[in-house]
Amino acid sequence: MKFSLPRQALILAALSLLPGVGQAIYFRDKISWQSPIPPSEMVSVDQAREWGDSTIWIDARPDDQFARDHVPGAILLNEDRWNELLPQFLAVWSPGKKVVVYCSAQSCDLAREVAERLRKEAQLPDVFVLQGGWEAWLKKNH
Amino acid sequence: MKTHILTVTLSFIFCLTARAELKWEQTAVELHPARGDKQAIGHYKYQNVGKTPVHFKSVHASCGCTAAQSQKDQVGPGEKGEITATFNIGDRTGTQVKTVTVETDEAANQKTVLTLKAIIPQELEISPTFVFWKQGEKADPKTITIHAGKDFSVKHIKVTSSSPDFQTKVEETGEGQFKVDVQPNETSRPLASTLTIQSENSPKTFYATARITTAPTAPVAPAIQKASGAPAAPTAPARPPVPPGQTR
Numbered sequence: 001m002k003f004s005l006p007r008q009a010l011i012l013a014a015l016s017l018l019p020g021v022g023q024a025i026y027f028r029d030k031i032s033w034q035s036p037i038p039p040s041e042m043v044s045v046d047q048a049r050e051w052g053d054s055t056i057w058i059d060a061r062p063d064d065q066f067a068r069d070h071v072p073g074a075i076l077l078n079e080d081r082w083n084e085l086l087p088q089f090l091a092v093w094s095p096g097k098k099v100v101v102y103c104s105a106q107s108c109d110l111a112r113e114v115a116e117r118l119r120k121e122a123q124l125p126d127v128f129v130l131q132g133g134w135e136a137w138l139k140k141n142h
Numbered sequence: 143m144k145t146h147i148l149t150v151t152l153s154f155i156f157c158l159t160a161r162a163e164l165k166w167e168q169t170a171v172e173l174h175p176a177r178g179d180k181q182a183i184g185h186y187k188y189q190n191v192g193k194t195p196v197h198f199k200s201v202h203a204s205c206g207c208t209a210a211q212s213q214k215d216q217v218g219p220g221e222k223g224e225i226t227a228t229f230n231i232g233d234r235t236g237t238q239v240k241t242v243t244v245e246t247d248e249a250a251n252q253k254t255v256l257t258l259k260a261i262i263p264q265e266l267e268i269s270p271t272f273v274f275w276k277q278g279e280k281a282d283p284k285t286i287t288i289h290a291g292k293d294f295s296v297k298h299i300k301v302t303s304s305s306p307d308f309q310t311k312v313e314e315t316g317e318g319q320f321k322v323d324v325q326p327n328e329t330s331r332p333l334a335s336t337l338t339i340q341s342e343n344s345p346k347t348f349y350a351t352a353r354i355t356t357a358p359t360a361p362v363a364p365a366i367q368k369a370s371g372a373p374a375a376p377t378a379p380a381r382p383p384v385p386p387g388q389t390r
Contacts, residue, residue, distance in 0.1 A: 062206035080207060082233035087336055087351050090272055094355045103205075110205050122272040122351075 037112055043128040045140045048100045056093060058101040060114040061134070065104065071137055077101075077114060086122070093124065102130035102137065163192025163248050164217065170257040175231060177263050178346070184227040184258040190217040192248075199245040199252075201225060207232065208258065210242040227258050235264045264291035266299075266341060266348050274353045275329045283311075283325040286350055288339065290318030296341045305335035308352050322350075329354050 003011065048055055057074035059066045066076045075092065077085045093099070099118060103110035111129045118127045130137065167187040175182045190196050196217045203210045209228045217223055227242045242256040266288055273284040290296040296318045301310045303324075311323045326333060332354050339348040 065206060078232075079234045080230060080232035083347075083349050084233075086271070087334075087349065090351045090353060091334055095274075095276060108205055110207070121268070121270065123270040124272070 037129050041115065041128060042131050043098075043100055044131050045137050048098075048128070048130060051098050051100075054096060054098055056089075056097050056099050058089065058099060058111075058114060058118075059134075060101050060103045060110040061108075071102070071134075074102075078110065079113060079117070082117070090122070097126070099124060099127045100130050101127065102133045105133045105135045106131070108133060163190055163194065164196050164246060164251070164254070165189050165191045166254065166256075169254060170259070172259045172261070173229075174261050175263075177265065177344075180231055182229045182231060182258070182260040182262075184229070184256070185224050186227070186242075186256045187222065187224045188217070189222045190219055193219050195219065197247045199247060200243075202243045202245075203227065204241040204243070207234075208240045208242065210256075212244075225256065227256065229258055229260055231260070231262060235262050237261050263293065265294050265344050265346060266296065266339065267291055268339065268348060268350055271350045272353070273324050273350070274355050275326060276355055277329060277332060279329050281326050281329050283323040284352075286322040286324060286337075287315075288320040288322060289316075290341075294318070294344075296320075296343070298342045300340045300342075302338045302340075303335045303352070304338070305333065307333045308335040308337075310337060324350075324352050326352070326354055332356050 048057075057071045058077045059070045059074040060078050061070075062078055062080060063076065066074075066078075070076075075085075075089050077089045099115075101111040101115045101118070103114075111133060115127045115129050118124045132139070165188060167189075169186065171184040171186070173182040173184060198212050198215055198217075201210045201212045207230050209230075211226050211228075213223045213225075225242065225244060227240070229238070229240055238260045240258045240260075242258070244254045244256060245252055246254075267290075268286060268288050270286060273286060275281065275284070288299060299312060299320050299322075301312050301322050303310050307327050309325045309327070311325075313321045313323070315321045322337075322339075324337065334351065334353045337350040337352060339350060
């Protein structure tokens with residue numbers, strides 16, 4: 001089978017579009033350049049709830065959003081007032097606890113940043129980011 | 143034939159560029175806030191180079207720490223304007239990258255992502271900011287290392303414990319580098335202390351926490367939780383102290 005030159009060019013152009021289209025579909029709800037969170041550092045709502053009382057929920061959103069609504073028992077810890085809020089969280093943390101950090105949605109990066117600071121600066125183990133954030137939690141509970 | 147391909151390609155490119163009406167002077171800014179600054183503000187200038195008005199449908203920041211504002215809702219042909227993104231620094235440190243997504247009614251380029259990169263000076267790097275002993279654990283000292291951040295010079299630091307139950311000892315280990323040994327007097331009961339760290343030439347105060355933790359609690363059956371507007375009331379279930387040498 002022999003294709004004419006324009007047809008070959010069109011086929012090549014169409015093929016070159018495929019990766020871009022695939023990426024656009026995959027990242028339609030995400031910011032593609034945002035550094036991805038390794039799956040081992042993420043947890044689903046169901047999994048976190050299965051951990052029961054050994055879970056400490058951390059709300060990484062700004063104060064006003066936390067005041068409106070939050071996961072029951074969640075502790076406010078955001079970077080706006082990190083120095084003030086961190087000791088309050090550390091006062092209830094104990095070894096063996098699993099820390100689940102959330103922000104508003106999958107696309108927000110506040111939870112990722114708070115989780116990273118807890119791991120690096122406070123050197124806490126078992127710190128996870130909630131998949132889908134507050135939106136996912138609401139979806140599962142309404 | 144080659145001429146045809148070139149024509150088609152050029153027409154395609156021309157069509158794409160002709161439809162993009164809002165031209166941005168820059169879509170990424172890098173800011174270097176000074177020590178003590180509360181905010182970093184990015185300005186993104188644009189001009190409508192098209193022949194029809196452009197309407198802003200939404201201007202949305204990637205996080206609650208950034209507020210984005212447009213001067214106007216509609217930009218007429220030839221008109222200029224700017225979007226401002228105000229990033230609240232809070233207690234953030236290091237390099238912060240935030241985005242603002244601008245949606246317009248342009249046919250070709252409806253979404254534009256503006257990037258704000260703020261490099262926040264870090265005067266002291268403290269690692270770790272939390273030291274703890276399990277209840278009943280041997281009361282050995284634990285070390286916090288502190289070193290001056292890039293472009294900062296620190297000769298002396300002062301560490302104060304909020305509780306007399308913890309002792310601190312500061313030792314200089316190199317230029318701008320310090321070792322702080324923290325030691326509890328005892329570990330038989332839960333205790334906590336906030337360690338206040340200050341360098342001689344900075345008004346900023348840094349903090350670390352030292353704690354004697356209660357032993358881990360046994361896992362219990364999953365609890366069904368519902369959304370609530372009630373304020374959080376975290377409680378740490380207290381258990382009787384574990385005698386030294388024993389585990390649960």
